[in-house]
Amino acid sequence: MNIGLFVCDCGKNISGTINNDKIIEYFSQYPDVFVFREQYLCSELGLKEIKEEIEEKQIDRVVIAACSFKLHGSLFQKTIEKVGINRFLIAFANIREQNSWVHSHHPQKATQKAIDQIKMAIAQVRLLNPLEMQSVSIIPRILIIGGGVAGIKAALIIANAGYQVYLVEREPTIGGHMALFDKTFPTLDCSICILGPLMSEVNEHPNIKLLTYSEVKKIEGYIGNFKVTIKKKPRFIDEDECVGCFDICRDVCPIDVVDTFFPRKAIDVPYPQAIPLLPTILEEECIGCKACAQACDRNAIDFDQEPQEIQIEVGAIIVSTGLKTFDPTILAELNYQKYQDVITTLQLERLLNNDGPTGGKIIKPSSGKTPKRVSFILCVGSRNKKIDHEYCSQVCCNASIKQAILLKKEYPNIDVTVYYTDIRAVGKNCEEFYNRAREEFGVRFIKSNISAIVHSDTSEELIIRGEDVIENVLFEHTTDLAVLAVGIEPAEGTTQLSQILNISQDPYGFLLEKHLKVKPSESSVNGIYIAGAIQGPKDIPSSIAQAESAASKAIALISRKEIELDPHIVYYNPEKCDMCRLCESICN
Ligand SMILES: Cc1cc2nc3c(=O)[nH]c(=O)nc-3n(C[C@H](O)[C@H](O)[C@H](O)COP(=O)(O)OP(=O)(O)OC[C@H]3O[C@@H](n4cnc5c(N)ncnc54)[C@H](O)[C@@H]3O)c2cc1C
Ligand code: SF4
Ligand code: SF4
Structure with a gap:
């Protein structure tokens, strides 16, 4: 048996931590192992060298000490197949993801671990048998x-x-x-x-x-x-019979599900452009009066649906x-849900929408009046290590700029201020969009840290407390509507x-x-x-x-x-297995 051991530097990804000279020296002592080192094994040059060495040294089994099998495993399998070795007579030692990347501060121990990983791969490759690929048909x-x-x-x-x-x-x-x-x-x-x-x-x-x-x-x-x-x-609607004339059944329903941003009846469609255009009865709201069934002349209401x-x-x-949007209630200092006039950007989308609950009219939920000042607070639930949301939600700067412009277009006299951490107007034409908001529409942008939104003791106003990080001053600004630019979650x-x-x-x-x-x-x-x-x-x-x-x-x-399909099939040893069934839960 001639085993070819191919060790990859992966630039400095591997060799920056693992001492590959030592690896080469160690395995060169094995009588039936031919050792090779390459800067990038997966490169055209590296693959060529693998093929040449296999032919020259009459290698019949291969060990690759490089990155994860998941990344380039099939590439190496196909490479050895091209020079006549069964593609399953190969073993992998993942000395990058499972070693150099995670042990970069311990190069000596990493090198010792790499030696152990390669020893295991060599032991494994000695035991392998050639296998044939299996094919199955694909459901189209x-x-x-x-x-x-x-x-x-x-x-x-x-x-x-x-x-x-x-x-x-x-x-x-x-x-x-x-x-x-x-x-x-x-x-x-x-x-x-x-x-x-x-x-x-x-x-x-x-x-x-x-x-x-x-x-x-x-x-x-x-x-x-x-x-x-x-x-x-169950929608409790016969989808074959219903023709989508939803105002007939909806209008007779006595149950209003009260919600400022998503109001509906117990039987309703989400919005007029819904697809499919079929109403749904909310089981938990319906009182069973059957007014909708009486109004529907197509007998499309089916209370027995399962x-x-x-x-x-x-x-x-x-x-x-x-996605779902971040729920800002956990940021207690912003008083979302405590004060009705603190809303989210998703809720403002509903108010801005002609098909929304107010027909596109912007109101303060507390009074129904049009606000004179609207303030956006950016990065709510994003870029915040304290709540394990370190990432930037990518769209909330642009979404807030959009909403600020739409507000100014509809209500030129509204005073709009955006309190931001950094403006990340990422995307084609978005920087220009941001500039338009400032220059053409007069939206005010303040780079700041917001510490709290509180309610005025003497008026209906909200007070935004924070620090202007450019002027280096603390401020308290009053506003009528505070809009939280909530981040994105799965x-x-x-x-x-x-x-x-x-x-x-x-x-x-x-x-x-x-x-x-x-x-x-x-x-x-x-x-x-x-x-x-x-x-x-x-x-x-x-x-x-x-x-x-x-x-x-x-x-x-x-x-x-x-x-x-990969023909590897695991078997279990009934004498040793204690039926914990962990393998079953992770097998895909
Ligand atoms: C306030 C706000 C404003 C925005 N404005 C803009 C804008 O102006 N321009 C822009 O480019 N982007 C904007 N975005 C971003 C935009 O919303 C997303 O890019 C887009 O919605 C992503 O589309 P999606 O299909 O991946 O996800 P979604 O739009 O979230 O759609 C996912 C769908 O999957 C369904 N679903 C979820 N779970 C399941 C399940 N288990 N089984 C079956 N179905 C499921 C959901 O019901 C939903 O219908 C905005 C985002 C927010 C929050
Ligand atoms: S039966 Fe339910 S859904 Fe139909 S009208 Fe009465 S309350 Fe509304
Ligand atoms: S508001 Fe802007 S910077 Fe903050 S998380 Fe959203 S996109 Fe990123």
Whole structure:
């Protein structure tokens, strides 16, 4: 047996910590091991050298001491196959992610650990047998979970390519957050005018099966062959009979669900452009008076409807479950929820929206009067180590600038002030957008730290306390409406969904990409892709770009018809196994 040990420097990624000279010296003493070192094994030059050395030294088994198998493992497998070695006669010692990167302060111990890792890989490679690849057919259908703008765009791309799509949306309508906005930055074009036609196209597309008010409950299987169980909640509406004349049943309903920003009746649609345009009865609000059933001349109200379980089989999955906004109640000093006139940017979106609760009129929730002064507080729930939200939410500067401009356009006399940490007007044309807010619309920007929002003892005003960090002075400014630019978090229920799908989350709970730079739309599980704000805070253009990437990857997979599966199959030793079943819970 001739074993080739190929050790990678990875520039200084590995050799900056691990003493590769020592590694070479150590393993050169092994009689049947040929040792090679390369600066970048995965480069064209490195791969060429592997092939040449294998042929020259008649190597029949290979150990790669480099980065994670997940990154370049299949590249090295294919390389040795090209020179006649079965691709499974290779073992990997991950001396980068599992060593040099995590032990950079302990180079000597890291070097010793690398020696141990390589010894184990050599012992392993001696025991390996050649294996043959197995092929299985791929189910040519794709499941998309989450029908916001990312899921909608992905669904249309796949459906237009001729493949079948199931689009599962938890809410009664698709559309996600974008459907709630009046205008979008930086172009200020009408949000629903862009999204509405796409939503209708999804509804009418023969290749898209839309499952709203539904959630994925169980997934079994593997890349190319997933079995999915979906639970569809009862709307108490017969979807085949209802024609969407929702004002008839809604108007007779005596139950008003009171909410300043999302008011509704017990039977209602989320908004007039909802897709599908079907009302939903809120079971917990309905008093069972049956007025809606009497008003409906199509007999479309069905109080006996039960939750439905639907089974589907798909070859690939895209997760695009999006975001939820940060709940600022935990920042007690801002007094959100204590004072009605402290609202969030998402709530202001509702007030700005012509189809919103006030028909686009800006009011102080406490009195219904138009505010004379509006103040935005940026970075609420973002860039804050104390609450483990160190990241920048990326969109809230631009969203606040947009809202400030919209306010000034509608109400030129309102005095608008933005209290910011840093302005991060990231994105094409966004810096110009910020400049317009200051120069054309007279929005005032103050770089500051805000310590509290309190209520005046003598008037209806709010008082914003803080420190102007440029002038270096403390201030107390009065305002009528305080708008908190809340940060972005992963959608509600992401942890449960990631457990169902067996995919990983990052420390903030967003879904983890396989590789931030080269595989940003792939999850940790083969055949499951991620798109939009569920991978991390993003604006609409970036969410769409990632959705397009995920869709094309999913199409590339299912269009292959067959997929090769890794033939490694684990077995367990019944004498040693104590049935803790940990392996079962992590196996994807
Ligand atoms: C206040 C505010 C203003 C903004 N303004 C702008 C702007 O003007 N311009 C701009 O470019 N960006 C803006 N953004 C950012 C924009 O909202 C996001 O980029 C965009 O919504 C991301 O789309 P998405 O499809 O990934 O997520 P979402 O819009 O959040 O959609 C996700 C969808 O998945 C569904 N879902 C969630 N969990 C599940 C589940 N388990 N099963 C099934 N379905 C599920 C949700 O119900 C939702 O329909 C703003 C954000 C905020 C908070
Ligand atoms: S039965 Fe329920 S939903 Fe229908 S009108 Fe009465 S309260 Fe409203
Ligand atoms: S986008 Fe702006 S407001 Fe939002 S967290 Fe980043 S810097 Fe703060």
